[in-house]
Amino acid sequence: xxxxxxxxxxxxxxxxxxxxxxxxxxxxxxxxxxxxxxxxxxxxxxxxxxxxxxxxxxxxxxxxxxxxxxxxxxxxxxxxxxxxxxxxxxxxxxxxxxxxxxxxxxxxxxxxxxxxxxxxxxxxxxxxxxxxxxxxxxxxxxxxxxxxxxxxxxxxxxxxxxxxxxxxxxxxxxxxxxxxxxxxxxxxxxxxxxxxxxxxxxxxxxxxxxxxxxxxxxxxxxxxxxxxxxxxxxxxxxxxxxxxxxxxxxxx
Amino acid sequence: xxxxxxxxxxxxxxxxxxxxxxxxxxxxxxxxxxxxxxxxxxxxxxxxxxxxxxxxxxxxxxxxxxxxxxxxxxxxxxxxxxxxxxxxxxxxxxxxxxxxxxxxxxxxxxxxxxxxxxxxxxxxxxxxxxxxxxxxxxxxxxxxxxxxxxxxxxxxxxxxxxxxxxxxxxxxxxxxxxxxxxxxxxxxxxxxxxxxxxxxxxxxxxxxxxxxxxxxxxxxxxxxxxxxxxxxxxxxxxxxxxxxxxxxxxxxxxxxxxxxxxxxxxxxxxxxxxxxxxxxxxxxxxxxxxxxxxxxxxxx
Numbered sequence: 001x002x003x004x005x006x007x008x009x010x011x012x013x014x015x016x017x018x019x020x021x022x023x024x025x026x027x028x029x030x031x032x033x034x035x036x037x038x039x040x041x042x043x044x045x046x047x048x049x050x051x052x053x054x055x056x057x058x059x060x061x062x063x064x065x066x067x068x069x070x071x072x073x074x075x076x077x078x079x080x081x082x083x084x085x086x087x088x089x090x091x092x093x094x095x096x097x098x099x100x101x102x103x104x105x106x107x108x109x110x111x112x113x114x115x116x117x118x119x120x121x122x123x124x125x126x127x128x129x130x131x132x133x134x135x136x137x138x139x140x141x142x143x144x145x146x147x148x149x150x151x152x153x154x155x156x157x158x159x160x161x162x163x164x165x166x167x168x169x170x171x172x173x174x175x176x177x178x179x180x181x182x183x184x185x186x187x188x189x190x191x192x193x194x195x196x197x198x199x200x201x202x203x204x205x206x207x208x209x210x211x212x213x214x215x216x217x218x219x220x221x222x223x224x225x226x227x228x229x230x231x232x233x234x235x236x237x238x239x240x241x242x243x244x245x246x247x248x249x250x251x252x
Numbered sequence: 253x254x255x256x257x258x259x260x261x262x263x264x265x266x267x268x269x270x271x272x273x274x275x276x277x278x279x280x281x282x283x284x285x286x287x288x289x290x291x292x293x294x295x296x297x298x299x300x301x302x303x304x305x306x307x308x309x310x311x312x313x314x315x316x317x318x319x320x321x322x323x324x325x326x327x328x329x330x331x332x333x334x335x336x337x338x339x340x341x342x343x344x345x346x347x348x349x350x351x352x353x354x355x356x357x358x359x360x361x362x363x364x365x366x367x368x369x370x371x372x373x374x375x376x377x378x379x380x381x382x383x384x385x386x387x388x389x390x391x392x393x394x395x396x397x398x399x400x401x402x403x404x405x406x407x408x409x410x411x412x413x414x415x416x417x418x419x420x421x422x423x424x425x426x427x428x429x430x431x432x433x434x435x436x437x438x439x440x441x442x443x444x445x446x447x448x449x450x451x452x453x454x455x456x457x458x459x460x461x462x463x464x465x466x467x468x469x470x471x472x473x474x475x476x477x478x479x480x481x482x483x484x485x486x487x488x489x490x491x492x493x494x495x496x497x498x499x500x501x502x503x504x505x506x507x508x509x510x511x512x513x514x515x516x517x518x519x520x521x522x523x524x525x526x527x528x529x530x531x532x533x534x535x536x537x538x539x540x541x542x543x544x545x546x547x548x549x550x551x552x
Contacts, residue, residue: 060455088457099452103470113456116466158452165456 013038013200014059014169019068021051021058028054030224031068038168039198043211043232046221047247052204053096055221056171059202060091072169085117092167096174098154100146106133106157107142110164118165125164132160136190152183156190163194170194172203208252212236220244307531311524318517329521336509336522343502344529346419347491350501353423354491355484358430365431366438367469372460380435387432392425393493399425400497419501422494430487437479441472474548481541485534502526 012035021029028051036042044052057063059070061077061084070077073090100109110129114120133142136156146154155175162170172191176184188210195201195214205211211218211232218235220228220243228241236252239245315329327335368380387395399421406415445468453463495503506522 057451062451062454085457088455091455093452093455095448095452097446097448099446099448101449101452101467101471112466113458116462117457117459161456 011038012036013073014202015069015071016059017069017071019055019058019065019070021054021063021065028224029058029065032221032224032226033068034219034226034229036169036200036202038200040216041195041201041203041214042217042219043203043205043215044219044221045205045208045211045247046219046227050221051224052221053173056093056173056202056204059169059171060093061087062093089118089165090167091169091171092162092165093171094155094158094162094173094175096177098146098151098158098178100154100158100161102146105143105145106138106149109146109157110161113161114164129160129164132163133157135163135193136160137186150183151179152186155179155183155187159187159190159194169200169202172201172205174204174206176205176207206251208236208248220247222247304528304532304535307524307528311521311528314520314524318515318521321517326515329518332513332515332518333521333525336513340502340505340509340522340526343500343505344526346499346501347488347494348533350419350423350426350491350494350499351484351488354426354430355487357423358427358487359434359480361427362431362434363438365435366442367464369435369439370442370464384432384435384439387428388436390429392429392490393496395428396422396425396493396497399428418497419494419499422491422497422499425497426487426490426494430483433483434480437476437483438472440479441475442468444475445471478541478545478548481537481544485537485541488534488537489530502529 014036016035017033019029019032020027032051032055034042044055046052054063058065059072059077061082065078072087075087075090076082077087100106101112104112107126107129110132111122111125114125114128115122130139130142133139136159138153138156138160141149141153141157146157149157159170159175175191176187179187184207188207191201191203192210192214203211203215213232215232218229218232219226220235220239220241222243228235228239228244235244236248239248315333318329326332365380365384368376369384371377371380400418403416403421403424405417406413408414442464449467449471450463453467458466491501492503494501495507498504503526506526510516510518510522
């Protein structure tokens with residue numbers, strides 16, 4: 001594994017400061033702050049309903065925040081006149097339910113955004129889409145429709161689709177939660193490849209083994225706040241907060 | 253371009269296929285699948301064999317009953333009807349024409365209105381919603397009357413005079429409720445697309461317009477087809493409303509035939525005759541709709 005840059009030496013690429021968000025009367029995120037350095041892999045874990053997925057959606061502007069600041073590459077995500085195109089070129093996202101476009105083939109799914117959003121040359125995009133399919137180990141499945149692929153394969157196409165925009169940060173929202181146990185691994189391997197290439201990754205996950213192996217930093221959220229965080233070794237072996245202890249004892 | 257190849261790869265795995273060699277002696281499940289196979293055939297055949305029979309029976313019995321009442325020296329009932337058939341068919345053709353045109357106009361405008369209903373701009377969304385609900389919840393006949401009496405008999409654009417005959421007014425009058433219903437079909441189909449599709453396309457930086465036209469609507473067409481066909485069948489049956497406002501369609505002509513012939517016993521046979529035509533025309537559409545609904549339900 002290549003040497004990961006030290007967090008303190010590089011500028012953070014994602015920067016959250018005192019983020020608050022609520023749906024109606026329910027406050028989902030209560031003052032969360034953290035930085036993510038370029039090339040860093042962070043894993044967010046926590047019980048369901050603790051605001052993990054919402055947090056990721058706030059980072060790429062899918063959900064508006066009430067107060068606080070989220071900066072991606074010095075771009076304020078919740079500024080009133082945000083260039084959403086610019087933000088989403090930098091931040092890619094992969095969802096729990098894959099959300100592939102069912103009326104398009106795997107290859108077309110990957111090609112759509114670069115062609116229609118970035119207005120890149122179709123032939124070049126196609127070339128790159130083939131490469132991406134190979135990268136996620138799905139060479140030969142280019143002309144399959146999402147309905148003809150397994151969950152794990154669909155999820156890998158979804159990752160390739162996101163990568164086609166050449167993002168600098170990838171958000172993974174419980175990407176293996178809807179998968180069969182035997183296909184979880186193929187998706188995790190793809191994510192690990194990415195992380196090893198130096199992609200900045202924010203993962204919301206329940207795959208503790210994977211998080212422990214890959215993460216540079218762990219965050220445990222409960223009830224909208226970060227309860228505990230730290231490097232994975234310390235986080236898993238010597239958790240301090242009783243809630244973290246309880247959660248880990250249930251899940252491990 | 254890629255699709256056919258994949259499609260062709262699938263059939264051998266289709267459990268519905270009847271491989272005689274593998275058929276157990278008696279298996280309820282396979283019988284059921286055999287029945288499903290039959291339902292895949294064009295529905296027209298089923299109508300002729302079963303359902304139409306009842307209607308024709310009604311027609312036959314009423315014709316026979318009328319026959320017994322008619323006096324001597326008059327031509328027989330079937331013969332009388334046969335004489336008038338070309339005229340009645342012309343009227344029926346007119347009904348079909350009206351239904352086609354109303355459907356075309358209503359679909360085009362209604363689709364536009366449906367897309368406006370999912371606009372993010374509140375004024376546009378609200379006004380299109382009000383318009384849709386207004387025409388959807390108005391009696392068709394009232395709308396028809398409105399168009400009959402509110403529209404001018406001709407319009408002059410520059411030096412050009414465009415006449416507005418009654419049947420054109422009927423087409424417009426009927427296209428209004430069609431428009432509103434199509435608008436609701438579009439809105440319903442868009443709402444039925446999982447929110448993840450919006451999220452995914454938004455996260456890929458598609459603009460709202462691109463999301464609608466490239467990702468959401470293409471997935472809606474299939475879902476919209478069955479209710480749209482259903483609406484067409486209903487519209488076709490509603491075209492006879494035009495008779496009330498004096499358009500020379502099949503019901504008007506049937507009335508005229510009865511008046512000309514002056515034989516009250518003809519009434520039931522003639523109207524049954526017309527009923528049979530509508531049934532023959534609309535029932536296959538209904539069957540086909542059900543088939544499509546089942547097919548899409550299985551896929552999604």
